[in-house]
Amino acid sequence: xxxxxxxxxxxxxxxxxxxxxxxxxxxxxxxxxxxxxxxxxxxxxxxxxxxxxxxxxxxxxxxxxxxxxxxxxxxxxxxxxxxxxxxxxxxxxxxxxxxxxxxxxxxxxxxxxxxxxxxxxxxxxxxxxxxxxxxxxxxxxxxxxxxxxxxxxxxxxxxxxxxxxxxxxxxxxxxxxxxxxxxxxxxxxxxxxxxxxxxxxxxxxxxxxxxxxxx
Numbered sequence: 001x002x003x004x005x006x007x008x009x010x011x012x013x014x015x016x017x018x019x020x021x022x023x024x025x026x027x028x029x030x031x032x033x034x035x036x037x038x039x040x041x042x043x044x045x046x047x048x049x050x051x052x053x054x055x056x057x058x059x060x061x062x063x064x065x066x067x068x069x070x071x072x073x074x075x076x077x078x079x080x081x082x083x084x085x086x087x088x089x090x091x092x093x094x095x096x097x098x099x100x101x102x103x104x105x106x107x108x109x110x111x112x113x114x115x116x117x118x119x120x121x122x123x124x125x126x127x128x129x130x131x132x133x134x135x136x137x138x139x140x141x142x143x144x145x146x147x148x149x150x151x152x153x154x155x156x157x158x159x160x161x162x163x164x165x166x167x168x169x170x171x172x173x174x175x176x177x178x179x180x181x182x183x184x185x186x187x188x189x190x191x192x193x194x195x196x197x198x199x200x201x202x203x204x205x206x207x208x209x210x211x212x213x214x215x
Contacts, residue, residue: 009148011122015115016063017145019056051116063146066134072127085124088117 015021062077072078096103126133136149140159147159168176180186191213198209 010126012059012119013146015119016059066137067139070135072131081123084120088120
């Protein structure tokens with residue numbers, strides 16, 4: 001069984017939002033590895049850049065498909081990443097016995113394993129184990145960045161950074177809360193909560209509580 005660390009913003013989402021993100025392992029080495037020629041190193045870097053470009057094109061299309069369908073459906077982009085899972089398997093760094101079960105532990109730090117393996121590991125974990133989070137996957141209408149919402153709210157259109165509430169002045173926030181409290185639905189919800197609280201604390205019936213609130 002794979003030991004999974006929960007992360008509200010998986011690495012593949014960070015990459016989809018910024019394909020040019022840099023990692024420590026990508027810095028130019030001062031000394032090549034033993035027995036590694038300059039030509040071999042440059043070839044590897046060229047392949048790495050080509051793969052980055054290809055993933056940068058396909059990953060947003062895959063996430064857009066998830067947002068539209070709100071579930072996992074077959075597509076060319078999904079099949080592309082499933083093929084990559086087979087071509088680049090990530091081996092566990094160690095095994096751990098906990099509560100009578102055997103867990104596989106992986107190093108999914110992009111600075112240690114390389115950004116491709118880190119991205120594939122995070123995406124695989126998301127598809128295999130956190131697939132219900134797909135319904136919370138969003139694309140901000142303002143900044144166009146992907147994010148995972150805290151709640152499954154189909155009406156949410158903005159990421160936390162671009163949310164209107166986060167950009168309000170104190171006066172705008174006060175006016176917003178004033179309008180929110182005056183909302184008939186909110187008023188009814190609060191009244192119902194108050195009735196239940198009084199019934200529970202006083203032992204009176206609903207009619208008695210409602211009569212006392214009218215007085």
